[in-house]
Amino acid sequence: MSENYTALYDQHKKAGASFTDFGGWQMPLKYESELAEHHAVRQSAGLFDLSHMGExxxxxxxxxxxxxxxxxxxxxxxxxxxxxxxxxxxxxxxxxxxxxxxxxxxxxxxxxxxxxxxxxxxxxxxxxxxxxxxxxxxxxxxASAETSLIAVQGPHAEAILLTLVPAEQHSLVTELKYYAAVEVPVTYDGGTQDLLLARTGYTGEDGFEVYVPNEDAPSLWEALLEAGEGHGLIPAGLAARDSLRLEAGMPLYGNELSRHVxxxxxxxxxxxxxxxxxxxxxxxxxxxxxxxxxxDTIGQKLVGLKGKGRRAARAHYSALKDGSLIGEVTSGQPSPTLGYPVALAYVDVEHSAVGTVIDVDLRGKAEPFEVVPLPFYKRQK
CATH class of the missing domain: 3.30.70.1400 (Aminomethyltransferase beta-barrel domains)
Known part of the structure; x- marks a missing residue:
């Protein structure tokens, strides 16, 4: 069992989180329902603890x-x-x-x-x-050991953050572009602190990531939950984060990326x-x-796969063409947003063209999947 706990561990425990080991950290896998958390991020907003990340x-x-x-x-x-x-x-x-x-x-x-x-x-x-x-x-x-990272992701993320920022500073948030960051005064725990706010995320939705000292993380977390009560905000765990990033076609280190890739x-x-x-x-x-x-012309290539049936492919399942091994699935599950199975896989380049139909060995039964463009899901702007 991992021995690393984020500064928000008590908040997660109080909220009834189920925990899992991730990267040597005890992290919330889900709270009540990973599906509800996934849909909240797509439709309103989710609150994530990313304090296991490095700085x-x-x-x-x-x-x-x-x-x-x-x-x-x-x-x-x-x-x-x-x-x-x-x-x-x-x-x-x-x-x-x-x-x-x-x-x-x-x-x-x-x-x-x-x-x-x-x-x-x-x-x-x-x-x-x-x-x-x-x-x-x-x-x-x-500075990883003393820094916490909290993410607010979803279409209501901006409105939620604005409730904690003085009105005269709202433009710092509303005018912040994607893949940009700015110091913003944020009000929580009875005071206002300048925090680094980035318009980045790992969900395919609009959203923000806030860097905060460990000692202030619980107060900020509670303030964001309170601010989000009227906006459909709920805390979300790693399970929802994984299904969201997969729909957005974003690679995960240890799955799609490694020293061997x-x-x-x-x-x-x-x-x-x-x-x-x-x-x-x-x-x-x-x-x-x-x-x-x-x-391009040799080796393997990472592709997106759309299941033509109902059963999902999972990591390490074999990709086949005419019964021959051509690659391996790195991530896969049913897409809560799209309603069909999606997967990422490395396949031989000669079978990587969009529209190619291959099979995935789903525990002894070959099921058809089609190579499709990435990302699987793209938000409407």
């Missing part, structure tokens, strides 16, 4: 150049206040983690970024960044900035992988 601050005169070297993207090109999805890779091109980096305001002659790795990889990523920083004038600070097979080739002049860890290997046609 690593990178600052100093060489911060931008350092992240250009440490990650596969061009982080120096991000404007202050904006965010970028990227990967940190091994020298052989394998994916150590996928992460989001936020460029924050800093003093003249210096740069500052917040790098957010996944839960189970937080310590590994922090260590890799520290190791890769040796030749750069930067400071790498792992490269960006081109995973459909993340555009994330890799081979054109940037500076070197970066894994550049030579990734250039060779791309040149070889991996994920």
């Amino acid at each position: 690593v601050w990178v600052s100093g005169p060489d911060a931008a150049a350092f992240l250009d070297y440490a990650l596969v993207g061009k982080l120096s090109a991000i404007a202050v206040g904006k965010a970028k999805y990227s990967l940190i890779c091994d020298t052989d091109g394998g994916i150590i983690d996928d992460l989001i980096s936020y460029r924050r305001p800093s003093s003249e002659g210096s740069d500052k970024y917040l790098v957010v790795p996944n839960a189970g990889n937080a310590k590994v990523v922090a260590a890799a960044l520290l190791e890769r920083s040796a030749a750069f004038d930067v400071a790498v600070q792992d 490269n960006a081109y097979a995973a459909g993340l080739g555009p994330v890799v900035a081979l054109a940037k002049e500076s070197d970066f860890v894994g550049k030579e290997a990734l250039a060779a992988i791309k040149a070889a046609g991996v994920g």
